[in-house]
Amino acid sequence: MMNYFPDEVLEHVFDFVTSHRDRNAVSLVCKLWYRVERFSRQRVFIGNCYAISPERLIDRFPGVKALTLKGKPHFADFNLVPQDWGGYVQPWIEALARSRIGLEELRLKRMVVSDESLDVLSRSFTNFKSLVLVSCEGFTTDGLEAIAANCRFLRELDLQENEIEEKKNLWLGCFPDSCTSLVSLNFACLKEINLVALERLVARNPNLKSLKLNRAVPLEALQRILMRAPQLVDLGTGSFVLDRDSDDSETYRKLRGTILKCRSIRNLSGFLEVAPRCLPAIYPICLNLTYLNLSYAAGIHGSELIKLIRLCGKLQRLWILDYIGDKGLEIVASTCKDLQELRVFPSDPFGAGHAAVTETGLVAISSGCPKLNSLLYFCQQMTNAALIAVAKNCPNFIRFRLCILDPTKPDPVTMQPLDEGFGAIVQSSKRLRRLSLSGLLTDRVFLYIGMYAEQLEMLSIAFAGESDKGMLYVLNGCKKLRKLEIRDSPFGDMALLRDVGKYETMRSLWMSSCDVTLGGCKTLAKQMPRLNVEIINENDQMEFAHEDSQKVEKMYLYRTLVGPRKDAPEFVWTLV
Amino acid sequence: MEKSIAFEKDLNLEATELRLGLPGTKESEKQTLSAIKSNKRVLPDMSEECGSKDNSDVSHIKKCDQEVAPPAKAQVVGWPPVRSYRKNCFQAKKMEAETTGMYVKVSMDGAPYLRKIDLKVYKGYPELLKALEDMFKFSAGKYSEREGYSGSEFVPTYEDKDGDWMLVGDVPWDMFISSCKRMRIMKGSEARGLGCAV
DSSP states (O other): OGGGSOHHHHHHHHTTOOSHHHHHHHHTSOHHHHHHHHHHOOEEEESOTTSSOHHHHHHHOTTOOEEEEEOSOGGGGGTOSOTTOOOBOHHHHHHHHHTTOOOOEEEEESOBOOHHHHHHHHHHOTTOOEEEEESOEEEEHHHHHHHHHHOTTOOEEEEESOEEEOOOSOGGGGSOTTOOOOOEEEOTTOSOOOHHHHHHHHHTOTTOOEEEOOTTOOHHHHHHHHHHOTTOSEEEOOEEOOOTTSOHHHHHHHHHHHHHTOTTOOEEEOOSEEOGGGGGGGHHHHTTOSEEEOTTOTTOOHHHHHHHHHHOTTOSEEEEEGGGHHHHHHHHHHHOTTOOEEEEEOSSTTSOSOOSOOHHHHHHHHHHOTTOOEEEEEESOOOHHHHHHHHHHOTTOSEEEEEESSTTOOOTTTOOOSHHHHHHHHHHOTTOOEEEOOSSOOHHHHHHHHHHOTTOOEEEEESOOSSHHHHHHHHHHOTTOOEEEEESOOOBHHHHHHTGGGGGGSSEEEEESSBOBHHHHHHHHHHOTTEEEEEEOOSOGGGSOOOTTSBOSEEEEEEOSSOSOTTOOTTEEEEO | OHHHHHHHHHHTHHHHOOOSSOTTOOOOSSOTTTTSOTTOBOOOOBOOOTTOOOOOOOOOOBOSSOOOOOOTTOBBTTBSOOOHHHHHHHHHHHHHHHHHOOEEEEEETTOSSOEEEEGGGOSSHHHHHHHHHHHHTOOOOEEETTTEEESOSEEEEEEOTTSOEEETTSSOHHHHHHHOOEEEEEETHHHHTTTOBO
């Protein structure tokens, strides 16, 4: 019936189909739908920049306005991928610039971005509105100058946890006076900022809703900025300390007064440094907060932290450091009844010390916050009994990531592996999409995962399992698996090669310090031409004997439509 | 299987068995990990270069059927899985804390001026008290949890983060140095309230 409608009608209907997956599904129905869909698609998500080429993107979706690109594999976050592995955005920007694409939004994650890329970007797309860079590197404040100076209609500049080389501190001043369209600005990852330029910028951008400052912005400046922007919804304070010369009580009084006028703030973060005595100034906003991120606020702990938490009755998302302790988590559990997402980060991220939270805190949370659906929990230890209780209290997990600081630690009470505990989690949370395991684990946990985790899309495994069977349970059972990353686990060629077709249904597979051999990888590469099987070999080339029986230190494979990449460095071998 | 074990016990082969272990230590018979195949890699005992992206050789040692008890400070590349950005932030803080010292003012009742000491320099209470005693020429007496300081007119106290005056020595050392803002050596009658048995 739909075939008798003109294309415009189809297009209009497709306008209501917004998620990437749904649009992808729509495009597969028939050729007509494929054609209409592709010309009307405005937002494209590319989870692996090497799975496709910019030319093919442009060819298929000439109307694209918003592009998301991801580069390096996830384990690059943890220093497992060497520098110069790849993930360059330059070819994408060049190709888009050459074409007639009217790019308006670009979101990049784990990519290498150069100043030149930013310069070309800023000058090639007149309607460019939004740039979001997450965990990227390779650029300096020079690149930011170009963005500020040239993007006349910029609405969003969001820099999250990037490594940016700071040269001159001028970029913020490069926003012209005519720039009044900013809605979101985040520069928390920079060390310096020009305060005068910042205050002026905020003053002339009345639509600013999200502002995340860096540690170079002291309390006095924060107060002046908030005076200009009481409409903020999302605030990242910089430092929460007073300048030495200022009058403490006067500043505090002014700050308190100004904050009282900021009635719209729902998300709060920052506190990169803290003068605890000034914290009460923010108490009035706590009541309305739905998202609180104190994961960089090493200066807030003990009774101050608790006082703050007690006021945040409407929190839905909480990110904190493990200073909170089990007792603090009990207070979270009794205060934040609407909590959906909790992330507890280690206060000592080098793992040498003691995490201050254990299974007790997690059980308390699960019992007080039944809506919990997303968890990241770095802890000292975990027990099966606790996980079973958590599974029972919270059957709605979409994301469950547990990180025990000692990665092979058993249940300290029973000395058993944590198979049963994780088994309970996957069995009870039927909508689980992402899972990270840790602790002592045998093949049994993978049996459970294969049996029960029907919606699982991403699985992270470290120091777990006993044999190839473990990996096979997962590959056979998890039909929706897209990303699998494994380190330091005894899985080898037998598991790798059992079902080679599986990998074309997935985005990628990472295996490091496992038992797969060069020969196994070669076999896989030969059988599956539409996979890039990359071996990362950082050691001296001569040492790697090129013998098929040699174990491979790091292997990363991913499906692709464009063959081996041409920008691979010397230490990356793409097997064919 | 059982027979041979019994046989071995009779012969007391254990006594003559060669093994890797200090004399006098006994490898526990019930291995909690014995059910697990010995393919597990032991955590390499190496310290990770903070913030470096360079993955130096990680040598893996396979040990069969041994309990793995990593030393307290063992660090593995990429574990715990924390983003470099976060690690760099906390590294900076750590280094700041390590290099700048922790100077606090110390006053003593009756003394004309205050002194300053670096708490970082001392490893524990005994060293700190000795240094104070030397600096101000007094004796603190003997500390006990119940009685505080006995046998002296002088009592070392400190102001903590909450602004309260506390007796030096009650809390663990690490907690003390992170919460101590300044110190005061109290004398005589004032000191009595803090448990000084005179």
